[in-house]
Amino acid sequence: MKRTYQDIFPNQDFSHLSQTVEQYLSNDTPLWWVDFIGKQSEDIYPSPIACLWMGNAIDQITGLRHAHLFLLYVIPEHRRRGVGKALMQYGETWAKARGDKQIGLQVFASNAPALDLYKQLGFQTQSLWMVKGLNCEE
Template identity: 65%
Template sequence: MSEQLLPGYIIRRGSTLDRALLLKFMQRTYQDLFPNEDFSHLEQTVKQYFSSDTPLWWVEEEGEQGAGSREQGSNKESLSSARVPPIACLWVGNAIDQVHGNRHAHIFILYVVPEHRRRGIGRALMQYVENWAIQRGDRQIGLQVFQSNKPALNLYNHLGYQTQSLWMVKFLSAEK
């Protein structure tokens, strides 16, 4: 079932059958930020964490879904080859707040293809997931963002997200 996200765009719930498309979107996300890296390992991430318990949503241009992609009078979606590729993706998992012990939503990926950026899609997806999380009883949403991703940082800061912790890494030499 799909619904309007913004004028001109619809959002629909994905399914576990969308594994390959999710992987493609994840690879695009990281390749945008790190163009010279190989992200074939992301397949293992999707394999390990993507399930019916980690919801996935797709954004498509309204009227661009392709003929026959919906069964009339049914909530069932078909994976029609006539479907135009989505222009945005939102994948959410679960995390536990280690301070208070509460489950909360954690955004694994929010990606909008470059041609559709700066149209409010990212902001609308964040509002969508916030409403979804509130409805299921979550009291917070978490996400991780690279410091070099200034547009995303600006969006999250503008929406009221705050740094709660810093993820630190130290690269180790394999040689002894």
């Protein structure tokens, strides 16, 4: 999770993320890992190379539970090779087996590669999450 955010926001401190993982990781929020198979050097391709973390959310319109994507991450050296797409398809199979009717996710507007992947997989914008910074020093 930390590597995901550091890719997008390299100068930010993400030490708080371990608390988020501890709070939300459970048997109901599975985490899948992809290990690199083949010739590798530990310093070039540390294993694992990708992960998918999914869980539960409640649709704000219907009130029904559905699958929610907490995290999809592929190390830069293995991107654009179908790993993320394969993980998403695996997650979709998991969600269908649970009886979920949809998968939700949140993605940063500046993360063009992720947006492209999700659009390619059929995701559509349903809502926009908006924030406003507050200057507490005034």
